[in-house]
Amino acid sequence: MPKLAQRMYDMEGTASIIRALFSAMGSPDMISFGGGAPASEGLPVEEVREICSEVLTRERRGVEALQYGSVLGVPDLRQAVADTLLKPKGIDASSDEIIIVNGGLETMNLMCQLYIDPGDVILVESPTFVHCVEIFEMFQAKCVAVECDDKGMVVEDVERKIKELHPKFVYVIPTFQNPTGKTLPEDRRRRLAEQGSEYDVIILEDDPYQELRYSGKALRPIKYYDKTGNTVYANSFSKIFSPGSRLGFCYAGRDMIARLFDAKTATNSHTSNLVQVVCAEYFNRGLFPEHLKKVCDIHRERRDVMMDCLAKYMPEGTKWVYPDGGLFTWVELPGGIDTGALLPEANANKLHYIAGAGFFVEGNGKGSNCMRVSFGNVTPEKIEKGIERLGALIKSKL
Amino acid sequence: MPKLAQRMYDMEGTASIIRALFSAMGSPDMISFGGGAPASEGLPVEEVREICSEVLTRERRGVEALQYGSVLGVPDLRQAVADTLLKPKGIDASSDEIIIVNGGLETMNLMCQLYIDPGDVILVESPTFVHCVEIFEMFQAKCVAVECDDKGMVVEDVERKIKELHPKFVYVIPTFQNPTGKTLPEDRRRRLAEQGSEYDVIILEDDPYQELRYSGKALRPIKYYDKTGNTVYANSFSKIFSPGSRLGFCYAGRDMIARLFDAKTATNSHTSNLVQVVCAEYFNRGLFPEHLKKVCDIHRERRDVMMDCLAKYMPEGTKWVYPDGGLFTWVELPGGIDTGALLPEANANKLHYIAGAGFFVEGNGKGSNCMRVSFGNVTPEKIEKGIERLGALIKSKL
Numbered sequence: 001m002p003k004l005a006q007r008m009y010d011m012e013g014t015a016s017i018i019r020a021l022f023s024a025m026g027s028p029d030m031i032s033f034g035g036g037a038p039a040s041e042g043l044p045v046e047e048v049r050e051i052c053s054e055v056l057t058r059e060r061r062g063v064e065a066l067q068y069g070s071v072l073g074v075p076d077l078r079q080a081v082a083d084t085l086l087k088p089k090g091i092d093a094s095s096d097e098i099i100i101v102n103g104g105l106e107t108m109n110l111m112c113q114l115y116i117d118p119g120d121v122i123l124v125e126s127p128t129f130v131h132c133v134e135i136f137e138m139f140q141a142k143c144v145a146v147e148c149d150d151k152g153m154v155v156e157d158v159e160r161k162i163k164e165l166h167p168k169f170v171y172v173i174p175t176f177q178n179p180t181g182k183t184l185p186e187d188r189r190r191r192l193a194e195q196g197s198e199y200d201v202i203i204l205e206d207d208p209y210q211e212l213r214y215s216g217k218a219l220r221p222i223k224y225y226d227k228t229g230n231t232v233y234a235n236s237f238s239k240i241f242s243p244g245s246r247l248g249f250c251y252a253g254r255d256m257i258a259r260l261f262d263a264k265t266a267t268n269s270h271t272s273n274l275v276q277v278v279c280a281e282y283f284n285r286g287l288f289p290e291h292l293k294k295v296c297d298i299h300r301e302r303r304d305v306m307m308d309c310l311a312k313y314m315p316e317g318t319k320w321v322y323p324d325g326g327l328f329t330w331v332e333l334p335g336g337i338d339t340g341a342l343l344p345e346a347n348a349n350k351l352h353y354i355a356g357a358g359f360f361v362e363g364n365g366k367g368s369n370c371m372r373v374s375f376g377n378v379t380p381e382k383i384e385k386g387i388e389r390l391g392a393l394i395k396s397k398l
Numbered sequence: 399m400p401k402l403a404q405r406m407y408d409m410e411g412t413a414s415i416i417r418a419l420f421s422a423m424g425s426p427d428m429i430s431f432g433g434g435a436p437a438s439e440g441l442p443v444e445e446v447r448e449i450c451s452e453v454l455t456r457e458r459r460g461v462e463a464l465q466y467g468s469v470l471g472v473p474d475l476r477q478a479v480a481d482t483l484l485k486p487k488g489i490d491a492s493s494d495e496i497i498i499v500n501g502g503l504e505t506m507n508l509m510c511q512l513y514i515d516p517g518d519v520i521l522v523e524s525p526t527f528v529h530c531v532e533i534f535e536m537f538q539a540k541c542v543a544v545e546c547d548d549k550g551m552v553v554e555d556v557e558r559k560i561k562e563l564h565p566k567f568v569y570v571i572p573t574f575q576n577p578t579g580k581t582l583p584e585d586r587r588r589r590l591a592e593q594g595s596e597y598d599v600i601i602l603e604d605d606p607y608q609e610l611r612y613s614g615k616a617l618r619p620i621k622y623y624d625k626t627g628n629t630v631y632a633n634s635f636s637k638i639f640s641p642g643s644r645l646g647f648c649y650a651g652r653d654m655i656a657r658l659f660d661a662k663t664a665t666n667s668h669t670s671n672l673v674q675v676v677c678a679e680y681f682n683r684g685l686f687p688e689h690l691k692k693v694c695d696i697h698r699e700r701r702d703v704m705m706d707c708l709a710k711y712m713p714e715g716t717k718w719v720y721p722d723g724g725l726f727t728w729v730e731l732p733g734g735i736d737t738g739a740l741l742p743e744a745n746a747n748k749l750h751y752i753a754g755a756g757f758f759v760e761g762n763g764k765g766s767n768c769m770r771v772s773f774g775n776v777t778p779e780k781i782e783k784g785i786e787r788l789g790a791l792i793k794s795k796l
Binding site: 109265 | 403404405409413416417420433435441442443444446447455460462463464465466467468469499500501503504510511512513514515518529533535566598599600627636642643644653654657660661663666667668669671672673676775
């Protein structure tokens, strides 16, 4: 076979982490805190079936759903994004500043197509979402970690590194961050947007969890504070509608949307019209608010049970994040326990989590005593059983 | 805004053609021979609605359709590809050699991720599908045209250019080619597969039209003659199920599928499960053979009407391809008429076609007296009216 492109070698390390991540999904007898899926019990199965039954006729939206569509997406879904998802956050968007993409991550891929030449720098959180690092590395970007504290990115370090490294992007998940569950406070959000404008850097804001808030006060997106178009807002329908539909959106300035149009046509032409039409109807029929409440109720209970169980079963000296929303908490173990080394034994005990070290682009064993623990798609009963078992395993190693 | 990546400049020329292509789609009072869509009347609207109503329940496939899925695709859809689409062509594929992608074109994007470094050469037909050229140029490949005659690629010229230019891919649409409607004969198919093996080049076989045969004898894919895995078979469900679903597949060796897994996760994780489940059920329920017959009947009539009308209304000296299937014919005008220059006047006459020159990567005005004429999504009545009008317009210029 011909030689692979250089990017495939550059991404190999992270790709191997992603392969492991996917391969551990879905073994049925495993209690898995590993995946990033929301509760299957909260998926709008009945709503989707009803929508399909009603609108997939020749008289209604059947042909639109099955014929080729527009590159930027189905118009009323883009309008729903503007009206239902952005306006309540103080963002006054026009539907022609929105492109519908194939899942939230595709925005990162397309933005790299637009801006990343090999060797370009992207600043990321420490730790950050490893799946996006895989995308950045496929584009041969150099990912550099920004110092983070218990509130997220330290903006003074962002500024220092912008001046020193001239990055193209600052990639940030400000709300209920993946993997830590932390939320960036308002003053830092404002400052990040300003830094994007001052230094002409793109703040790539990835905000898929922000509707899943179970406690505390909602914050404005970084994009709200952006006055120059340097912040690009990426979001997903995975957590508020359905992950398997692979629907996301990007809100950016018109010039950038025009370029995203080009990259999208050269990637896969457009996102599936069938799922776009179904999702548009989900918003048009006003199903979203009630469904979101149901989804938040399910996940709030799981978050609470997770917090209680960590306190009850984990050994003394363990620390974890109390997430006000989202799907994850981040657990730091005492006694120098290596969560990567422990994983095979955990798996043998029918338990799964994601070892922490893979989320740090700086390497050097950072985070090797940490783990990402998801409560999204684990029932309260299994959370209790699983964390009890995990606590016992860890205690046996101390 | 930060400077765009180099690839965006490199693709700009072709991207502007693609933008024009998309912008002309869908004006309702236009008789458009421009797009590449199949007949809306042949879309399986009723079948899809019935499938959704039956399987989107919690007891059946509702959760699978809406939850995260596997990177390579829904297992029974991959099995349907092996059993229903490949086996009858003499290809004995295993489902784990198949990846489901987001429309037929995504395979080309992913294959470029795997193999194309800037400056790598891709051999293409003359003329070739301009949308794929956009993809190749986004990856900064150098597209070089291979000599074509009335049967398609001249394999001696392929061999010459392989030896001279050491391409990574030979990109070929062997059946009812886009834009010409031509079909590559068996001996050349066999020879292309051999050349891929002999010279360790990837033969990227794009075969989305081959099920849409209205006359003549079915031919084996190039992939059938491949003994080394150097031929990669890309196909789409757009013409046999639904273009708006954005479903395609790639059949390749296991090692290549493993790498496509990486590129797919770094593009958009996986293809929409909802549409995959619906399409799998379409095959599982045995709906495909009857539906394909219906779709072929619709398009055969349109092909026949198109052929009759071209003979009836076009000026003497006009040549065109008689396509045994697919959606296109290729029309060559006499008298040095420039189809690009004529297009605004045609549009003013509520007529649309795609001017020929954009399909030639060699440029130099080649094909400027040609046009791609699609009969896929134009009713027989409109074909007659449109070609009569087009013939009159052209005659007025002679």
